Amino acid sequence: MKGGSKMPHSHSTPAGVDGGSRTPPATPRKAGKMLAVRVQMLDDSITMFQVQAKALGRVLFDQVCKQLHLLEADYFGLEYQEPNLTKYWLDLEKPVCRQVGFSLIDPLLRFCVKFYTPDPAQLEEEFTRYLFCLQIKRDLSLGLLQCNDNTAALMASYIVQAECGDYVIEDYPDHTYLSTYKFVPHQDQELERRIMENHKKHAGQSPAEADLNLLETARRCELYGMKMHPAKDHENVPLNLAVAHMGIVVFQNYTKINTFSWAKIRKISFKRKRFLIKLHPEGYGYYKDTVEFFFEGRNECKNFWKKCVENHGFFRCSVVKRVVRQKTRVLSRGSSFRYSGKTQKQIVEFVRDNYVKRQTFQSVACSDRGGGESGSPSGTINPNDECTLSQ
Numbered sequence: 424m425k426g427g428s429k430m431p432h433s434h435s436t437p438a439g440v441d442g443g444s445r446t447p448p449a450t451p452r453k454a455g456k457m458l459a460v461r462v463q464m465l466d467d468s469i470t471m472f473q474v475q476a477k478a479l480g481r482v483l484f485d486q487v488c489k490q491l492h493l494l495e496a497d498y499f500g501l502e503y504q505e506p507n508l509t510k511y512w513l514d515l516e517k518p519v520c521r522q523v524g525f526s527l528i529d530p531l532l533r534f535c536v537k538f539y540t541p542d543p544a545q546l547e548e549e550f551t552r553y554l555f556c557l558q559i560k561r562d563l564s565l566g567l568l569q570c571n572d573n574t575a576a577l578m579a580s581y582i583v584q585a586e587c588g589d590y591v592i593e594d595y596p597d598h599t600y601l602s603t604y605k606f607v608p609h610q611d612q613e614l615e616r617r618i619m620e621n622h623k624k625h626a627g628q629s630p631a632e633a634d635l636n637l638l639e640t641a642r643r644c645e646l647y648g649m650k651m652h653p654a655k656d657h658e659n660v661p662l663n664l665a666v667a668h669m670g671i672v673v674f675q676n677y678t679k680i681n682t683f684s685w686a687k688i689r690k691i692s693f694k695r696k697r698f699l700i701k702l703h704p705e706g707y708g709y710y711k712d713t714v715e716f717f718f719e720g721r722n723e724c725k726n727f728w729k730k731c732v733e734n735h736g737f738f739r740c741s742v743v744k745r746v747v748r749q750k751t752r753v754l755s756r757g758s759s760f761r762y763s764g765k766t767q768k769q770i771v772e773f774v775r776d777n778y779v780k781r782q783t784f785q786s787v788a789c790s791d792r793g794g795g796e797s798g799s800p801s802g803t804i805n806p807n808d809e810c811t812l813s814q
Contacts, residue, residue, distance in 0.1 A: 458519060462487055462501065463533045465557035476520035480513040487534055494774055495551040497737070497764040500537035503530070509723055510650075512537060512730070516763050538737045539648025540767065541668045543638035547774040549631050556585065556634045559641045566608040569677055570644045576614055578640050579606035580621030585633035590623045645679060652727045654698065654716040664698070664716060666731045668738040671700060683714070685739045693728040695721050736762030742769060 456476040460483060461469050470490065474483045480501070488496040501513040503523045513522060513532060523530050536558040546552045560582055562568040563575065570578075583601070594600070598615040607614065625633060641647050649672065651663035663674040670684040671691075683700055689712075690701035700714045718724035736743045743762050765773060 456520075458530075460519075460523075461529065461531045463531060465534060465554055465561065469531075474519055477518050479515060480517055480519055480522065481515040483519055483532075484513065484515055493551070493554075494548055494777070495546065495770055497770050498536060498538050498540065498546075498551065499554070500535060501532040502535050502537075503532045509726060511726055512733070514729075536648075538734065538767070539642075539667065541642060543635060543642060545767070545771060546638075547771065549634070552631070552634050552638060556582070556637050559637060560606075563607055563641075564605050567646070567650070568641065568644060569646050572614055572617065574640065574644065575607050576617035577621050578637055579614075579618045580625060581633045581637035581640065582606065583618065583622050584625040584628050585630040585637070589626045590619070595619070646677065649674075651677075652718070652723070652730075654718050654727075656717075657715055659717075662716070664727060666727070666734045668734065671731060685735055691728060691731050691735075693721075693724045696724045698724050698728060733762045733764075737764070737766055740766050740768075742766060 457473050458476050460472050460474060462472055463469055470487075472483060472486050474486070484496075484501055487501065488499070493499070502510055503513060504510050511522070513519075523532065536555055540546060540555075543552060543555065546555065559568065559578070563578060579601075598612060598619045601615040601618055602612075606618065625636075628636070648667050649665040651665055651674065654662050654664050656662055660675075662680075663676070665672045665674065670682055670686075670688065672679060673681040673683075683702070687702050688700055689703050690699075692699045692701070696718045698716045698718060700716075702712050702714065704712045718727065740762075743766060
């Protein structure tokens with residue numbers, strides 16, 4: 424392996440996932456202002472897209488997924504960051520021009536995993552698992568997926584196996600073949616030696632097998648998929664809140680101190696900068712049925728509430744009703760926001776109903792990783808099988 428900032432992957436990838444900036448086919452111009460939007464892919468390459476300023480966020484998201492030939496699209500989202508460093512998901516049901524700080528001259532969105540599945544085996548396509556691995560690789564390198572050194576070294580070794588193939592002593596006489604790559608923020612020679620020793624044990628694993636092993640290891644980490652949102656409790660103690668497949672999790676720094684599972688929660692709401700969790704009173708032993716947290720401001724509070732609504736809808740529900748979003752009124756009674764995508768159950772059924780066999784992955788060194796055309800939506804769900812969480 425030669426020096427450089429990135430290791431080549433041994434699979435082929437659709438345009439826009441690996442390697443440089445590309446411009447998709449021109450979007451037909453209609454009346455109205457057009458926006459040029461940069462999207463950072465999971466391998467850090469940048470692709471430019473054009474949409475009408477008044478187009479819904481879904482138009483942009485669909486363009487990105489179409490370019491990637493991505494079938495299991497609802498696991499992902501487009502994220503943007505405000506000047507105060509708060510990160511928001513692009514709302515697919517709102518006009519693009521009302522989001523993303525588009526007063527900026529050169530807006531940037533990041534294509535990311537939005538819903539971290541607790542069971543990677545439920546990801547039907549190898550390409551989807553590959554994208555999840557890129558996200559895990561990023562989370563690990565940025566220190567978001569904190570874990571002990573043994574686990575970090577094991578995950579890094581699966582990344583190396585998938586991207587470089589088997590360990591060959593003639594090519595890699597010592598750990599220095601890893602030193603030009605950043606796997607974790609605190610990387611040192613001792614960790615690189617552990618990565619190398621683990622890499623030796625993975626001989627014969629294909630990139631797809633190494634990817635799945637990486638995801639299986641990552642999902643067992645306590646901070647898998649956890650994105651921290653600073654808040655305080657009623658005693659003004661600084662905390663971090665996160666939301667995941669199982670519910671709402673409370674951290675002190677990065678130590679988990681409480682979990683409110685969806686089964687325990689009757690209602691979630693926000694009032695200005697107060698975030699409220701109303702619990703079912705029976706059987707859980709809490710001294711009060713409403714738990715309250717305080718955010719820095721209303722926008723940060725509403726942002727976390729929206730992420731909770733979406734995670735609950737995606738993981739907990741069999742199907743969610745598509746509700747027409749109300750236009751903003753001067754006198755409004757709460758937010759009309761609802762999760763509008765497919766649930767995890769619907770994705771699994773949709774892929775199985777519409778699966779079109781992909782082009783065979785070629786395990787050729789230094790080649791890109793590829794995918795084929797996907798089918799069109801026509802999944803069937805019991806319309807009576809609905810899910811509600813009072814908001």
